Amino acid sequence: MTRYAMIADLRRCVGCQTCTAACKQGNGTQPGVQWRRVLDMETGTYPNVRRVFVPVGCMHCDDPPCMSVCPSTATQKRPDGIVTIDYDLCIGCAYCAVACPYQARYKVDKATFAYGDTPMSSEDKYHDPGRIGVSTKCTFCVERIDNGVDRGETPGVDPEATPLCVNSCIAGALHFGDVDDPDSNVSQLLADNRHFRMHEELGTGPGFYYLWDHA
Amino acid sequence: MTGPAPQTQPNWDWRAAGNFIGGGAGSGLLILGGIGALYAPIPLVLVTGLALGLVAIGLTLVWLEIGRPWRFMHVFFNPQTSWMTREALVAVPLFVMGGLAAWFNDPWLCLGAGGVGFGFLYCQSRILTAAKGIPAWRDLSVVPLIMITGVTEGAGLLLAVILQAPGNGRWFLILFLFLLVVRLAAWLGYRWRLEAVGAPAETLKCLTDISRWFVPLGFALPVIGASTLLVIEPHALWTALGSGVLAVAGGWLLKYRLVTEAAYTQGFAVPLSPVRGQGSAGPGARPGWK
Numbered sequence: 001m002t003r004y005a006m007i008a009d010l011r012r013c014v015g016c017q018t019c020t021a022a023c024k025q026g027n028g029t030q031p032g033v034q035w036r037r038v039l040d041m042e043t044g045t046y047p048n049v050r051r052v053f054v055p056v057g058c059m060h061c062d063d064p065p066c067m068s069v070c071p072s073t074a075t076q077k078r079p080d081g082i083v084t085i086d087y088d089l090c091i092g093c094a095y096c097a098v099a100c101p102y103q104a105r106y107k108v109d110k111a112t113f114a115y116g117d118t119p120m121s122s123e124d125k126y127h128d129p130g131r132i133g134v135s136t137k138c139t140f141c142v143e144r145i146d147n148g149v150d151r152g153e154t155p156g157v158d159p160e161a162t163p164l165c166v167n168s169c170i171a172g173a174l175h176f177g178d179v180d181d182p183d184s185n186v187s188q189l190l191a192d193n194r195h196f197r198m199h200e201e202l203g204t205g206p207g208f209y210y211l212w213d214h215a
Numbered sequence: 216m217t218g219p220a221p222q223t224q225p226n227w228d229w230r231a232a233g234n235f236i237g238g239g240a241g242s243g244l245l246i247l248g249g250i251g252a253l254y255a256p257i258p259l260v261l262v263t264g265l266a267l268g269l270v271a272i273g274l275t276l277v278w279l280e281i282g283r284p285w286r287f288m289h290v291f292f293n294p295q296t297s298w299m300t301r302e303a304l305v306a307v308p309l310f311v312m313g314g315l316a317a318w319f320n321d322p323w324l325c326l327g328a329g330g331v332g333f334g335f336l337y338c339q340s341r342i343l344t345a346a347k348g349i350p351a352w353r354d355l356s357v358v359p360l361i362m363i364t365g366v367t368e369g370a371g372l373l374l375a376v377i378l379q380a381p382g383n384g385r386w387f388l389i390l391f392l393f394l395l396v397v398r399l400a401a402w403l404g405y406r407w408r409l410e411a412v413g414a415p416a417e418t419l420k421c422l423t424d425i426s427r428w429f430v431p432l433g434f435a436l437p438v439i440g441a442s443t444l445l446v447i448e449p450h451a452l453w454t455a456l457g458s459g460v461l462a463v464a465g466g467w468l469l470k471y472r473l474v475t476e477a478a479y480t481q482g483f484a485v486p487l488s489p490v491r492g493q494g495s496a497g498p499g500a501r502p503g504w505k
Binding site for chain 2: 009010011039040041042043044048050052054056065067068069070071072073074089090091092093094095097098099100101102103107109132133134196198199202204210211212213214
């Protein structure tokens with residue numbers, strides 16, 4: 001089996017938001033919609049404080065609460081672990097948005113652009129009216145993965161088959177691959193490093209790991 | 216973009232709250248109307264009409280909130296796991312039985328509709344618990360709170376509509392008082408649970424604020440009114456009206472604020488901060504949580 005997952009190395013992330021920009025550009029998301037974003041968190045108490053940059057987005061959970069609540073079956077989980085939304089089925093009730101503990105889902109009710117009502121050419125190119133009034137979220141760039149696999153490429157290794165945020169990361173903090181393959185890049189990283197998943201106590205089984213120290 | 220601390224969920228507004236308000240009170244009125252009609256003649260057409268109207272208004276408000284309203288039939292596609300689908304499915308026999316009860320003026324049909332209404336209420340409460348992203352909703356103690364609130368509103372509505380206990384029966388006033396006490400207990404139990412399992416600090420603050428008016432307005436005053444009717448003057452129309460309206464208003468305001476204001480998101484957390492260089496791991500963070 002294949003189980004795609006993403007890894008963020010918190011030791012490396014510098015909070016530059018290049019992944020956010022790459023995602024927005026590549027997926028043509030509207031202003032205010034960030035399928036991939038990076039949180040700037042402060043920990044500790046003065047004077048012993050630290051900053052941590054934490055990339056977040058859809059965690060493509062093992063047991064996605066967004067899928068079980070969806071009344072229209074628009075949200076589904078593929079056998080490879082990627083959680084998808086069928087925009088033609090979604091009724092835009094936003095039940096999935098309140099069910100997601102990672103605030104990964106967005107619903108916009110009208111088209112907006114960076115500079116008023118008229119889209120720039122780059123926005124016009126990617127604008128999809130089918131995404132208005134429905135729930136949207138990170139797809140792990142599923143088209144790139146599927147097309148890459150069809151070409152015989154390996155997601156997470158070959159850039160053309162890898163999510164845009166991972167490709168764009170300037171610090172090599174983001175990684176993607178198949179955690180069910182013990183020889184994959186992500187399996188090696190998980191074996192060599194100590195890691196956690198966010199809100200693990202909620203039982204969602206996130207497909208997004210955070211590295212924080214060597215094993 | 217929002218930071219890592221919990222924020223009020225931006226997706227369900229007063230229209231979603233309207234579904235819990237209308238659906239809860241309507242279902243409760245069917246339940247109490249059915250029970251009341253077995254003991255004394257009550258205007259069943261008025262009662263069932265009002266009850267179904269409230270449920271219909273609630274569902275219409277939700278319909279107005281969804282992004283693609285003309286795809287509303289898709290709501291029936293996932294009865295396997297979605298409580299929203301189940302609520303929609305239960306609404307069908309609710310309207311059929313309620314309509315038949317009004318048509319035939321039959322208390323047993325009204326009681327049957329009340330039974331279905333009980334199922335409708337249960338679905339509504341489970342809609343909230345399945346919303347894992349909202350700590351104020353996902354705890355199971357929401358189930359008894361939403362259900363008893365709906366039933367109590369039904370009793371209050373019945374009292375306010377017919378301006379007396381059905382058949383001037385003491386049993387109804389005792390039942391009403393009992394429901395008010397149980398609703399308060401469910402509210403206190405819910406708050407205790409949330410304090411125990413943890414919730415965003417702003418959620419707990421909001422619940423404290425809700426309690427400040429819910430206890431006197433939604434509990435104490437209706438109890439005083441109902442006690443007056445029970446002990447002193449069973450024919451005091453204004454007292455009956457006031458007690459009923461306050462019991463209903465208390466429940467409506469509670470649900471409105473629970474859905475729109477107390478509903479803070481989970482937020483984000485890290486159990487520790489990463490090792491950098493030759494140093495060691497630092498403390499974690501869970502902004503906005505008590």
